[in-house]
Amino acid sequence: MAAARKKAPRRKPIQTRSQETVRAIVDAAARVLARRGYAATTTNHVAARAGVSIGSFYEYFRDKDAVVRAVLERHLAAGEALFAERAAALGAGQGTLRELLGALVQAFIDFHADDPRLHRVLSHEVPHSAATVRRVLELERRIVAIIAGILAAHPEARVRDPRLAAQLCVETVDALAHRWIVDEGGEPIAAEALAHELTELLVAYVARGTSPRPRGTSA
Amino acid sequence: MAAARKKAPRRKPIQTRSQETVRAIVDAAARVLARRGYAATTTNHVAARAGVSIGSFYEYFRDKDAVVRAVLERHLAAGEALFAERAAALGAGQGTLRELLGALVQAFIDFHADDPRLHRVLSHEVPHSAATVRRVLELERRIVAIIAGILAAHPEARVRDPRLAAQLCVETVDALAHRWIVDEGGEPIAAEALAHELTELLVAYVARGTSPRPRGTSA
Amino acid sequence: MAAARKKAPRRKPIQTRSQETVRAIVDAAARVLARRGYAATTTNHVAARAGVSIGSFYEYFRDKDAVVRAVLERHLAAGEALFAERAAALGAGQGTLRELLGALVQAFIDFHADDPRLHRVLSHEVPHSAATVRRVLELERRIVAIIAGILAAHPEARVRDPRLAAQLCVETVDALAHRWIVDEGGEPIAAEALAHELTELLVAYVARGTSPRPRGTSA
Amino acid sequence: MAAARKKAPRRKPIQTRSQETVRAIVDAAARVLARRGYAATTTNHVAARAGVSIGSFYEYFRDKDAVVRAVLERHLAAGEALFAERAAALGAGQGTLRELLGALVQAFIDFHADDPRLHRVLSHEVPHSAATVRRVLELERRIVAIIAGILAAHPEARVRDPRLAAQLCVETVDALAHRWIVDEGGEPIAAEALAHELTELLVAYVARGTSPRPRGTSA
DNA sequence: GATGAATGAGTATTCATTCAT
DNA sequence: AATGAATGAATACTCATTCAT
Missing domain, CATH: 1.10.357.10 (Tetracycline Repressor, domain 2)
Structure with missing residues (x-):
């Protein structure tokens, strides 16, 4: 039901914990990209590789391309x-x-x-x-x-x-x-x-x- | 011979019509690949572009990568x-x-x-x-x-x-x-x-x- | 990987079989809508109720709202x-x-x-x-x-x-x-x-x- | 008394500050509901709009429908x-x-x-x-x-x-x-x-x- | 009391492939 | 030989809710 859903700005990591999460995600994305290529890189895979939930992934990156851009x-x-x-x-x-x-x-x-x-x-x-x-x-x-x-x-x-x-x-x-x-x-x-x-x-x-x-x- | 043609290597085009069909599919695949890239190229699109049914497509090519290889x-x-x-x-x-x-x-x-x-x-x-x-x-x-x-x-x-x-x-x-x-x-x-x-x-x-x-x- | 994916027009039902499918889907959608309301109506539920696969659903309706519109x-x-x-x-x-x-x-x-x-x-x-x-x-x-x-x-x-x-x-x-x-x-x-x-x-x-x-x- | 306040009915606002918080949340919920509708109203949005953390939100309301009921x-x-x-x-x-x-x-x-x-x-x-x-x-x-x-x-x-x-x-x-x-x-x-x-x-x-x-x- | 990072079940949608006709 | 309807595993993404700090 995505009737009138607006694109909320992603959270900016302000605590140390979340900065570590962001870094873990970008690291994981780099590894997954290198190993599997762009097309086969999935957000779920990146999140799993980073050891965070898929929810956390989307807390910091709007979509797949956003992490790729970060990498x-x-x-x-x-x-x-x-x-x-x-x-x-x-x-x-x-x-x-x-x-x-x-x-x-x-x-x-x-x-x-x-x-x-x-x-x-x-x-x-x-x-x-x-x-x-x-x-x-x-x-x-x-x-x-x-x-x-x-x-x-x-x-x-x-x-x-x-x-x-x-x-x-x-x-x-x-x-x-x-x-x-x-x-x-x-x-x-x-x-x-x-x-x-x-x-x-x-x-x-x-x-x-x-x-x-x-x-x-x-x- | 006609009975056992299921999972086996696809039919070799020996007849002229078949050869034309194969050629049409490869032509279409080349155009679609050039226009949309590998990831966005779908077998259904290639078949449609070639003017054949998706069923015929799979009669001649085992899978997507088989056409790509042909191209x-x-x-x-x-x-x-x-x-x-x-x-x-x-x-x-x-x-x-x-x-x-x-x-x-x-x-x-x-x-x-x-x-x-x-x-x-x-x-x-x-x-x-x-x-x-x-x-x-x-x-x-x-x-x-x-x-x-x-x-x-x-x-x-x-x-x-x-x-x-x-x-x-x-x-x-x-x-x-x-x-x-x-x-x-x-x-x-x-x-x-x-x-x-x-x-x-x-x-x-x-x-x-x-x-x-x-x-x-x-x- | 939805890089350059275009919105393909949905199939028009030309065979009797598919006309029945379309009708089954619209019927199912009407029942699900009546029972659960718009927000809780999901495409998967409608497809299941209609006795067709989710793939068939999307073969005939571009998205959830398309069936709703049909109803x-x-x-x-x-x-x-x-x-x-x-x-x-x-x-x-x-x-x-x-x-x-x-x-x-x-x-x-x-x-x-x-x-x-x-x-x-x-x-x-x-x-x-x-x-x-x-x-x-x-x-x-x-x-x-x-x-x-x-x-x-x-x-x-x-x-x-x-x-x-x-x-x-x-x-x-x-x-x-x-x-x-x-x-x-x-x-x-x-x-x-x-x-x-x-x-x-x-x-x-x-x-x-x-x-x-x-x-x-x-x- | 302080030990058993987990799944129990939410805190009753007896202090003035709490009452203000509750009021701010209900106000925010009313605005968000009016602007976005029920389905698109999210607890996180309501909390943000009220200027309180999502944690505080759940301190006062058991779930999304609880605020809606209050409104x-x-x-x-x-x-x-x-x-x-x-x-x-x-x-x-x-x-x-x-x-x-x-x-x-x-x-x-x-x-x-x-x-x-x-x-x-x-x-x-x-x-x-x-x-x-x-x-x-x-x-x-x-x-x-x-x-x-x-x-x-x-x-x-x-x-x-x-x-x-x-x-x-x-x-x-x-x-x-x-x-x-x-x-x-x-x-x-x-x-x-x-x-x-x-x-x-x-x-x-x-x-x-x-x-x-x-x-x-x-x- | 308060915060906000983290969670993960759930939803929409696509597309390679099969198989009844 | 050919058709095209049907399939369903797979993927991106959301949001109500919890809990460590």
Whole structure:
């Protein structure tokens, strides 16, 4: 009988107990999402996994997508924190191009390597709000800007359009890290060799003809 | 023979009419999948779209995933045909590296550009069997082998491990084409510029220091 | 997972079997509504009562309110038929005012006496669409028009505004019949006496001072 | 005494603060009932609206229906007070029949006009206990007795069974006032005209042939 | 006395699948 | 061969009520 039922705002956790409940639910949702995927994730399952009643679940989250959003939020915040941390080292532009681009590759690998199954579900299966999409693009834009700054100023760099080159580099690294770690988790040895070679590829691209290759690398 | 056809493997379409029915169902499934995604695709909807009864649907397909597998199958076959066709031109190894790698990039773009929405659903939402995964990897392996052959023999190429370099090239092209066309469909102009720049990146990588850049390209 | 699920139109019953199912469901809904009221009527209960699965219920009715609407529809149609039948006798305007108004009273009593508990639920508890409201008003309007015609032409009648008087008469009869039969079902003897007296009241009103009272009636 | 207060009848508010709390809850329940109806009224909402915790709510009321009963109780008491007040004027039997019956009509209109939405919910949606039904009937009986007394003694009255006539008058007035004010709230102008005409109807009925109609009224 | 977090039975609804016709 | 009516397990979500703090 849902005649004139209004959507009550969910409770804000004010006591310690309820904050723990909320955290337990989000944790459980992340685990269930990673293990079963978005479609097979049910609110009852999440609640059970969190050790709370289904009633408590709905006390704090309006619907299934609300928890999913919370998980996504947390994941995104972790990614932003990771890149903010790495940004210092990259932003200074110190070191050889190979060192800088190697750090870029490593940052993306580390980003994707944290719970790859969850990462996969969050990036491919869950519906993204416009706000989330914007947020992801903004994060990428910031990284591209840093790389573009390096390409514009670094003595080894030989690029005509630093913005475009930086975007291609970042997208390449992101797409390949995603594929190697998230999509299949495939043969890790091949992936490591490829990750190393990826740095060479980027160096060859942005330092065309100038950067002497260190001995022992593919030629 | 007519008595024992209950739970057994579905009827194989030997008659023309049956083949047409099967084809109509697979066509309908592809359209519904592309339009609504895997989760929202229902067998009843597919049957209706195909103009057959739900009973007939189950006469030809054991369950929902069976049609989805058929669609995936067909999509894969189309991809294999596309690459088999392009392989001739690439396999000969004629032309500059830029021409050859440009053809590689174009082949992957064409592959992804054919019904990107279906492509997206098939690669991200539908469950993949181990056999399908193997088949995709085998296709990639064949393409990598062709590229590796080129890199090993082409006078402009400067790579130490052609197999590794070829794999990196192919994976890069595949991952980026997928991202640009399938994942977002985003700004097509940026995508085109990036696609062109991608060829430059590959050329720079495999022909380090040797390949003169054509005028008018980023430097 | 109701991502992009569209509201499919319900099946139209084309086979005899399904027509029976629909009828069984509407019958069951009427019984359940009468017995338990709108709020306590559940789709599962209706389906069980009808002897069909809950799936079949939703095959033919989009939601709970859809069956309720069907019950209301049928009830309304029965009422319209009843009044259409009585309208002939009334419309002719033959007979004394007492006979005509007595027939009016009887028509409303008969209308309400058919399944009073269902009548109560349908008129007080279920949500009425604007269309239904209009339909009810239209039915009342037609009855009022007939009575107004009688009051304007009948030799015994003494009313200044036949439309107003007719509306008051009809509303009084409707409201009292409803109260006596539907609201409580109260003491039936008292109700019968009151119903008879109601006719006297109406006669006194529309024939002020002219209509000789038959012997044996309250004075 | 303090130990055994679990499932027992709820605390009786003896302290002023408790009385205020109870009153606040009943007030809130009346508002919520009027605004949302019985089915959509939730105890949590009532408690929130009253500014008390849900725990406190259940300290004073055993369950949802207990508050609803309290609201009904208070509504009934208000009605009893209203009619007790009007009874003086009516009881004296002073004035013309038209004045007396006009006062009766006005009393019922005033009764129903006080918070019609709440009135509607209380009379149509909430479950009535036998005790409540009895109480309503008793109130009606008292009013009928007063009217019967008037009809038996008033010089203008011409009724053979004053008890029966009085009951018909009271029920008519109650039923029509309810319909005009509570059920629809409909067009107020028509309602006012009808209310006036209703008095004429009653006068015509109880004073058949004797009561001269004032000028300007329907004839 | 008071709070509000937690509970879980209960309700509406969907959709893959079966089977009588 | 084909139809489509029927099935019911499964899922999202609400709200009256309890009880630890």
